[in-house]
Amino acid sequence: MLDKQEKIFKALSDSNRIRIVKMLQKKSLCVCEIKAILKLATSTVSKHLSILREAGLVTDWKDGKWINYRINPEPDALTANALLYIQLQIEDDETIRKDRKSICCVDRIKLCCN
Numbered sequence: 823m824l825d826k827q828e829k830i831f832k833a834l835s836d837s838n839r840i841r842i843v844k845m846l847q848k849k850s851l852c853v854c855e856i857k858a859i860l861k862l863a864t865s866t867v868s869k870h871l872s873i874l875r876e877a878g879l880v881t882d883w884k885d886g887k888w889i890n891y892r893i894n895p896e897p898d899a900l901t902a903n904a905l906l907y908i909q910l911q912i913e914d915d916e917t918i919r920k921d922r923k924s925i926c927c928v929d930r931i932k933l934c935c936n
Contacts, residue, residue, distance in 0.1 A: 826878075826898075826900055826901075827900065829876060829877040829878070830877045830878070830879065830900065830901060830904045832873065832877070833873050833874050833876070833877035833879055834877075834879075834904065834908065836870065836873075837917075838860055838862065838866075838870055839870050839873060839874055840908065840912065841859075841860060841917065841918065841921055842856055842860070842867075842870055842871065842874060842880075842891075843874065843879060843880070843893070843905070843908050844908065844909075844912060844918050844921060844922075845859065845921055845922075845925055846880060846891055846892055846893045847893055847905075847908070847909055848922060848925055849925050850890045850891060850892040851890065851891055851925070851928075852888040852889060852890055852891070852930050852934065853867055853868060853871065853889065853891075854930060854934040855925075855928040855930050856871070856891070858924075858928050859921055859924045859925065859928060871891055875891075877901070878894055878897060878898065878901045879893070879894055879897070879901060879904070879905060880892065880893060880894055881893075881894050881895065887934070888930060888934065893905060
């Protein structure tokens with residue numbers, strides 16, 4: 823149990839990973855969409871997603887050439903509580919609001935096919 827808690831706390835100890843969780847609470851996204859919003863390198867975004875996946879906060883699935891990420895639809899109780907906390911407590915942050923607006927504007931076909 824402590825190992826699971828440590829993974830969740832580690833995953834949520836980085837502001838970019840919290841931003842990713844907040845984005846995925848609104849919409850499933852691929853790496854190139856997350857990369858465009860965060861303005862980070864693909865390898866950095868992939869590492870963040872790997873940590874979130876390892877903690878059980880997000881899952882992925884392949885859709886054609888894209889790998890989509892979403893909030894874990896079947897989290898255990900501990901993970902569900904962490905996700906609920908993030909969902910309820912970090913709504914009014916200016917960066918989160920900007921990210922939410924950016925989600926509507928990203929176009930994976932333009933981003934990933936160039």
